[in-house]
Amino acid sequence: MNIYIIGAGAIGKTLAVCLTRHGKNVQLIRGSVDDGSLYSEMLTLTLKSGQNLTANVRFNSLSNFTKFNGLVVLTNKSFGNRKLVKKLKDKIFNTPIVILQNGLGIEIPFIEHGFNEIYRCVLFTTCQNISKNEVSYKPVAESPIGIIRQNITVLEAIVKEMDTPEFRFIAEKQIDKIIWKKAIANCVFNSICPLLEVDNGVFYRNTGVFSLAKRIIKECVLISKKKGITLEAKEIEDQIIFISKMSDGQFISTWQDIQNKRETEIDTLNLEVIRIAKQMNLEAQVQETKLLGELVKIKSELNR
DSSP: OEEEEEOOSHHHHHHHHHHHHTTOEEEEEOSSOOSOOOEEEEEEEEETTSOEEEEEEEEEOGGGOSOOOSEEEEOSOGGGHHHHHHHHTTTOSSOOEEEOOOSSSTTHHHHHTTOSOEEEEOOOEEEEEEETTEEEEEEOSOEEEEEEESOHHHHHHHHHHHOOSSSOEEEOSOHHHHHHHHHHHHHHHHHHHHHHTOOTTHHHHOHHHHHHHHHHHHHHHHHHHHTTOOOOHHHHHHHHHHHHHHTTTOOOHHHHHHHTTOOOSGGGTHHHHHHHHHHTTOGGGGHHHHHHHHHHHHHHHHHO
């Protein structure tokens, strides 16, 4: 199966290296650059153990394709989905799309445009660009993939195609619950860490910061339950501490985006929770989540 990874950021590079090393037919497509160029570059992953994994990865551009024949994996930033879907709609027929992005509602543009095979993956890994061709990579746990549209048989084939010993994937029947659980964790990491300008390890190192995290979790869990997704605050608190310890010293993608003067994904995290809360007349119950999200958005805009 051909695998087309759209989005040449840290996650896209990491996945491309792991798949290429295991003989997969991979092309890494730059989501924000479409100049028609085709080339190969040697990429390096630096693992927590200090081990380096390298692979010669092929880079390509969207304009070079009239049709995708294989598996399309989205690792681009979710705020670009509405523009991307317009470029992809004539290139994709029954080609499966796997969305490797954070946030709530990020699959909606693809549903609205009638894409037939849509899958969501919840990533449990942290990546950070060290240089143009080197990425720091720390896997935390297996990343589940679940169905938005299609059937379980195809899901199992996709997971088998994407899974490698270095970057693990598993099939998940209840992906909506995991999406919400991870999104709430992201509402914590992607708002508090950029505003404090600290790494992910702050939550297990500092009780005051973790206390703020617990208040954000409590607000978001309230909204998830109103949406029919039953989660307990304690399980997300435990997840925050686990991820914080596993990615100690790693900086969250939103803080990296702000530093690099790029748009962030906060609209699909804190601010999407607020949008959902408004629909249910519960905005007054999520004021801290709203404030932190708005501050991140302002900080990002001021820095750009």
